[in-house]
Amino acid sequence: MGLLSIENARLRFGGIVALDDVSLDVAEGTIAGLIGPNGAGKTTAFNVITRLYRLESGDVVFDGRSLRRTPPSRVVQLGIARTFQNVELFPTMTVLENVLVGAHAHARFRRESDLRRSALETLEYVGIERYAHRPATGLPFGTLKRVELARALAASPRLLLLDEPAGGLNHEEVQELGAFIRRLRDELRLTVLLVEHHMNLVMQVSDHVHVLNFGRVIASGPPAEVQRNPKVIEAYLGGDLSSAESAHPVSSAGETA
Amino acid sequence: MKPSAVGLATTVVAGAVLALLPFALSSYHQGLAAQVGVYFIAILGLNILTGYSGQISIGHGAFMAIGGYTTAIMSRDHRTNLILTMLMALAICFVLGLVVGLPALRLSGVYLALATFALAVSVPQLPLKFSTFLGGSNGVQSAETVTHRWLYGASWTAAAILFVLAWLLLRGRTGRAFRAIRDSEIAATSSGVRLPIYKTLAFGVSAAYAGVAGSLYVLGTNGFAQPNEFGVLLSLQILVGAAVAGLGSLWGVLAGAAFVGLLPTISKDVPLVGSAHGQDVVFGLIVVLVMLLLPQGFAGFLARLARLRAARPASDRP
Numbered sequence: 001m002g003l004l005s006i007e008n009a010r011l012r013f014g015g016i017v018a019l020d021d022v023s024l025d026v027a028e029g030t031i032a033g034l035i036g037p038n039g040a041g042k043t044t045a046f047n048v049i050t051r052l053y054r055l056e057s058g059d060v061v062f063d064g065r066s067l068r069r070t071p072p073s074r075v076v077q078l079g080i081a082r083t084f085q086n087v088e089l090f091p092t093m094t095v096l097e098n099v100l101v102g103a104h105a106h107a108r109f110r111r112e113s114d115l116r117r118s119a120l121e122t123l124e125y126v127g128i129e130r131y132a133h134r135p136a137t138g139l140p141f142g143t144l145k146r147v148e149l150a151r152a153l154a155a156s157p158r159l160l161l162l163d164e165p166a167g168g169l170n171h172e173e174v175q176e177l178g179a180f181i182r183r184l185r186d187e188l189r190l191t192v193l194l195v196e197h198h199m200n201l202v203m204q205v206s207d208h209v210h211v212l213n214f215g216r217v218i219a220s221g222p223p224a225e226v227q228r229n230p231k232v233i234e235a236y237l238g239g240d241l242s243s244a245e246s247a248h249p250v251s252s253a254g255e256t257a
Numbered sequence: 258m259k260p261s262a263v264g265l266a267t268t269v270v271a272g273a274v275l276a277l278l279p280f281a282l283s284s285y286h287q288g289l290a291a292q293v294g295v296y297f298i299a300i301l302g303l304n305i306l307t308g309y310s311g312q313i314s315i316g317h318g319a320f321m322a323i324g325g326y327t328t329a330i331m332s333r334d335h336r337t338n339l340i341l342t343m344l345m346a347l348a349i350c351f352v353l354g355l356v357v358g359l360p361a362l363r364l365s366g367v368y369l370a371l372a373t374f375a376l377a378v379s380v381p382q383l384p385l386k387f388s389t390f391l392g393g394s395n396g397v398q399s400a401e402t403v404t405h406r407w408l409y410g411a412s413w414t415a416a417a418i419l420f421v422l423a424w425l426l427l428r429g430r431t432g433r434a435f436r437a438i439r440d441s442e443i444a445a446t447s448s449g450v451r452l453p454i455y456k457t458l459a460f461g462v463s464a465a466y467a468g469v470a471g472s473l474y475v476l477g478t479n480g481f482a483q484p485n486e487f488g489v490l491l492s493l494q495i496l497v498g499a500a501v502a503g504l505g506s507l508w509g510v511l512a513g514a515a516f517v518g519l520l521p522t523i524s525k526d527v528p529l530v531g532s533a534h535g536q537d538v539v540f541g542l543i544v545v546l547v548m549l550l551l552p553q554g555f556a557g558f559l560a561r562l563a564r565l566r567a568a569r570p571a572s573d574r575p
Binding site for chain 1: 428429430433434436437439440441443444445446447448449450451452
């Protein structure tokens with residue numbers, strides 16, 4: 001069993017099944033990709049792992065421990081940090097302060113100056129230290145995404161959930177991001193679960209790819225194998241994407257929540 | 258808020274002025290200045306709740322009433338030392354603030370405003386219901402009364418202490434957690450900020466400040482705690498003061514306190530419209546004007562000044 005397992009997760013919004021008996025496993029020290037058409041339940045899966053949504057049945061197990069009774073604010077303390085698809089920053093605070101909030105869970109007995117120093121180091125690691133004292137608003141979307149990444153890293157997680165980190169990036173930046181995510185795995189020994197629409201990026205960096213469609217896992221395996229899977233090709237090319245979106249209005253609303 | 262040389266200098270100057278002021282003022286003006294101190298404490302407390310943690314309250318007059326009655330009753334029944342009654346008001350209101358903060362966890366925005374408004378309406382009615390203990394509409398008279406100079410010293414000493422405590426509370430992890438909740442509850446939770454704890458804590462601290470303010474407020478009315486004194490208007494005045502101060506900043510509080518503490522008196526002397534009823538009209542008009550001209554309050558005005566000053570040398574840089 002991996003560092004994170006979702007076991008037979010089931011969740012409905014009204015009459016719509018957002019997650020239908022989803023099981024997947026993320027091995028420690030690997031990068032796992034989670035892909036699927038819009039409304040497939042990817043962000044819902046993130047919200048389930050971080051306990052923002054409650055499962056009807058099934059379980060999420062992190063490091064051998066069930067999260068069924070974990071309050072959402074405890075999740076990060078256990079070692080799971082995340083970013084958000086549409087960026088959830090603290091806009092009235094500076095970039096540095098945003099990162100400091102990320103360190104909230106283990107900041108209780110540390111000196112403020114100490115915390116600031118490591119927050120600045122985190123910003124430097126992500127490459128945005130020059131924005132440290134700027135308000136976390138009005139910066140380019142790609143930069144804001146990096147602020148979120150820095151905030152998540154400040155929590156010193158073991159598992160990092162990245163929700164579309166390539167959003168708003170150009171081709172070159174996506175390449176850099178791919179290299180950066182691998183560095184997170186190799187240098188910081190992080191386990192990464194990556195939701196991304198940018199297929200090249202997912203296939204390049206992932207050790208393992210899970211494919212969701214209509215709340216179900218339709219394929220799971222190494223990138224090369226998943227790419228050849230007829231069901232996956234069907235889900236992406238055969239199905240009518242616009243009808244797939246409108247069939248899941250609630251779960252896509254949940255993605256922005 | 259960064260601890261800067263400017264901030265320190267301002268504190269020192271403000272402290273010196275406040276310490277020397279009573280020697281330059283008549284007894285009447287000492288009383289007025291003491292009243293500004295009382296508003297300062299109440300607005301500071303509301304600023305912690307509304308400005309920092311983002312929870313609105315139109316009910317802080319209720320906590321002031323509880324603090325004020327605590328002082329009057331303890332003095333009447335036990336002749337307790339007045340300073341001690343302030344500490345009791347602080348403690349009682351802190352606990353009651355936590356209690357009010359718990360149901361407030363399920364409310365936000367307009368709904369929280371209405372719920373706290375209900376508090377402001379109902380608490381001053383309690384003395385009428387329990388008139389033997391709380392004195393009914395006649396109020397409660399404390400055993401001791403104080404001079405204006407005593408009141409001035411007590412209110413500004415309390416204000417200074419509470420200001421420093423607020424600064425200590427807000428400058429680090431707790432203040433950041435408050436502001437994180439105000440900005441995005443989801444992101445705050447995901448960063449490990451426990452919403453119930455910080456939201457109720459903000460309510461408790463804020464109510465405790467209002468309690469001390471209420472205690473001093475009663476001493477300012479010759480130790481006489483009366484239901485009328487703590488009507489809805491008081492709650493609104495504190496909210497207006499906090500808006501003038503600018504939410505989320507400690508420095509604007511002084512301006513907000515001076516505004517609600519002095520303006521009613523000043524507007525009474527405005528020719529033509531002044532006098533007994535006209536003063537409310539003048540007060541209202543000025544509030545509207547200030548909100549139009551300084552939508553971010555006095556704190557926002559200061560921030561804009563700071564930005565202007567910072568922009569000049571920056572334009573010289575390559």
